[in-house]
Amino acid sequence: xxxxxxxxxxxxxxxxxxxxxxxxxxxxxxxxxxxxxxxxxxxxxxxxxxxxxxxxxxxxxxx
Numbered sequence: 001x002x003x004x005x006x007x008x009x010x011x012x013x014x015x016x017x018x019x020x021x022x023x024x025x026x027x028x029x030x031x032x033x034x035x036x037x038x039x040x041x042x043x044x045x046x047x048x049x050x051x052x053x054x055x056x057x058x059x060x061x062x063x
Contacts, residue, residue, distance in 0.1 A: 022029075030046065037045040 034044060034046040037043060
């Protein structure tokens with residue numbers, strides 16, 4: 001019972017806060033990751049992901 005109470009009090013709000021931060025900053029993080037990838041290997045990761053998504057090889061579901 002203590003474990004369930006701990007999950008409700010600590011873990012669930014923490015996951016909710018984390019999801020909120022990803023929602024607010026996710027696009028910025030992806031842009032930074034893409035810039036770092038271009039710097040290190042000279043390839044736009046975002047462009048490759050867009051091509052995969054348009055071809056149907058990569059399916060992204062939100063919500």
